[in-house]
Amino acid sequence: MKTLIALLALALPAFSAEKPNIVVIMADDLGYGDLSCYGATTFETPNIDRLAASGQRFTSGYCSASTCTPTRVSLLTGTYAFRIKNSGIAPPNGPAIIRPGTVTLPSILKEAGYATAVIGKWHLGLGDEKPDWNGDLKPGPLEIGFDHCFLLPTTNDRVPQVYVEDHRVLNLDPADPLWVGNKNPSPELPTGKSHRSTLRMDWTHGHNGTIHNGISRIGFYTGGKEARFRDEDLADKWIEKSNEFIIANKDKPFFLFHASHDLHVPRMPHERFQGKSGTGLRGDAILELDWCVGEIMKTLDAQDLTENTLIVFCSDNGPVLDDGYADGAISELGDHKPAGIFTGGKYTVTEGGTRTPFITSWPGKIPAGTSEEIVCTIDLAASFAEMTGVSLPDDACRDSFPILPALLGQKGAKGRENLLQQDNGSQGKDSAFGLRSGDWKLIRHKGGWGTNDAKKHLKPTKKSNKPYTLYNLTEDPSEENDISGDNKDKTQEMIQLLNEILAAERTRP
Ligand code: NG6
Numbered sequence: 001m002k003t004l005i006a007l008l009a010l011a012l013p014a015f016s017a018e019k020p021n022i023v024v025i026m027a028d029d030l031g032y033g034d035l036s037c038y039g040a041t042t043f044e045t046p047n048i049d050r051l052a053a054s055g056q057r058f059t060s061g062y063c064s065a066s067t068c069t070p071t072r073v074s075l076l077t078g079t080y081a082f083r084i085k086n087s088g089i090a091p092p093n094g095p096a097i098i099r100p101g102t103v104t105l106p107s108i109l110k111e112a113g114y115a116t117a118v119i120g121k122w123h124l125g126l127g128d129e130k131p132d133w134n135g136d137l138k139p140g141p142l143e144i145g146f147d148h149c150f151l152l153p154t155t156n157d158r159v160p161q162v163y164v165e166d167h168r169v170l171n172l173d174p175a176d177p178l179w180v181g182n183k184n185p186s187p188e189l190p191t192g193k194s195h196r197s198t199l200r201m202d203w204t205h206g207h208n209g210t211i212h213n214g215i216s217r218i219g220f221y222t223g224g225k226e227a228r229f230r231d232e233d234l235a236d237k238w239i240e241k242s243n244e245f246i247i248a249n250k251d252k253p254f255f256l257f258h259a260s261h262d263l264h265v266p267r268m269p270h271e272r273f274q275g276k277s278g279t280g281l282r283g284d285a286i287l288e289l290d291w292c293v294g295e296i297m298k299t300l301d302a303q304d305l306t307e308n309t310l311i312v313f314c315s316d317n318g319p320v321l322d323d324g325y326a327d328g329a330i331s332e333l334g335d336h337k338p339a340g341i342f343t344g345g346k347y348t349v350t351e352g353g354t355r356t357p358f359i360t361s362w363p364g365k366i367p368a369g370t371s372e373e374i375v376c377t378i379d380l381a382a383s384f385a386e387m388t389g390v391s392l393p394d395d396a397c398r399d400s401f402p403i404l405p406a407l408l409g410q411k412g413a414k415g416r417e418n419l420l421q422q423d424n425g426s427q428g429k430d431s432a433f434g435l436r437s438g439d440w441k442l443i444r445h446k447g448g449w450g451t452n453d454a455k456k457h458l459k460p461t462k463k464s465n466k467p468y469t470l471y472n473l474t475e476d477p478s479e480e481n482d483i484s485g486d487n488k489d490k491t492q493e494m495i496q497l498l499n500e501i502l503a504a505e506r507t508r509p
Pocket residue numbers: 028029067068069089123155157205206207218264265317323324
């Protein structure tokens with residue numbers, strides 16, 4: 001009998017399906033060193049610290065790219081962005097990058113019976129060829145598995161400053177249609193170039209198109225006056241909408257993707273956070289982000305959902321200081337180290353670009369502690385499919401590793417063996433790449449290999465004239481000493497692994 005039970009136990013999958021609520025909170029441009037639970041000392045992030053203390057805090061948690069759009073594409077599709085066409089930073093009038101019919105994190109959870117919503121920044125394109133701003137904005141999130149969305153369509157330094165609810169621009173007056181384009185439609189329309197002295201936050205590069213709320217943006221737009229929001233109110237609105245979604249769905253399993261805009265430029269948090277971090281608006285935006293996390297935790301508590309909710313907190317790329325506006329990010333930085341000890345940040349394939357805060361919490365299920373396992377935002381799709389008992393077709397979620405036990409902080413559980421790190425990926429397979437495998441890190445130096453313009457303030461990435469450099473992250477976490485010359489076999493082995501990943505149809509085991 002005992003043997004029979006033992007055999008049965010072996011035959012069963014490691015997990016019988018479990019369907020906790022899932023909340024993924026993704027910060028924007030948050031670096032490894034930007035939270036007090038990850039070593040920041042200049043200001044405190046008490047709510048995120050509390051979340052980390054309740055669950056697992058990962059020291060090798062990653063997003064899959066060092067800009068927004070490719071990381072989000074990979075989070076939702078479980079596939080490396082370089083395999084997906086046009087998945088670099090999306091322009092204001094970009095079409096939907098993830099095509100209807102694609103198996104996605106939300107479609108998997110919908111199949112498992114979840115109510116699904118995305119609230120916050122989208123930046124993954126809308127529409128077939130371009131967004132139909134005055135009509136139905138589809139395909140979009142609702143065509144790839146979300147039941148509901150409440151969005152900022154691109155990113156707030158790009159036009160237009162309006163909310164999209166499900167398929168429509170919210171509060172759009174048909175008598176005042178919205179027009180969005182790449183060229184100034186009329187010399188009468190004030191821009192960051194023509195009316196620079198009127199701006200309340202000057203631009204440093206790009207960002208000199210249409211002015212809204214005293215801040216000029218990338219691109220141009222007219223109309224939709226009633227629909228426009230104030231930058232300062234974005235976070236509050238998304239908390240209001242997230243709370244509504246949680247409360248409306250508290251009796252079924254739900255999946256909420258809360259995509260914060262903090263601390264992306266233009267950094268303009270609500271007035272109550274301005275001046276509070278002592279490091280300028282960049283730090284103030286981190287305090288706003290921390291407040292948002294606290295509000296979501298509070299709502300879950302008040303609805304008695306905390307014990308049955310798995311929260312993942314992560315970022316979409318590493319930190320940047322001057323990302324186009326003179327907002328004091330450099331002048332008021334002080335001793336704060338946005339990327340911690342890592343080199344580079346947003347736009348780079350060094351660790352600072354993709355190694356970011358990564359926290360999982362599910363009280364009662366996830367023990368409190370710190371994990372050194374390699375986990376990535378790209379793994380949520382396959383891991384949650386495994387958890388909720390949804391089987392994946394072979395060609396779905398091609399690079400998402402089912403590493404649920406590691407995400408849950410189970411003793412001895414292994415994360416990924418290796419991880420490809422891409423920059424914006426605009427050159428597809430020809431881009432610069434990082435490859436981490438165990439303690440080893442290979443960098444392929446190519447084309448768009450960003451150096452992160454805040455060179456003096458984040459550790460600068462060193463351009464190499466060698467095609468590949470190699471580092472040992474245990475001995476040299478800051479990737480300062482290229483040891484490819486002394487480790488020729490290891491370098492060759494890593495180059496081969498990189499080429500295999502690039503050529504493979506999929507890497508999901
Ligand atoms: C860059 C913008 C930068 C930021 C980034 C996207 C310029 C000069 N730079 O092209 O300001 O918007 O795109 O950031 O315009 S992300 O986090 O959404 O990827």
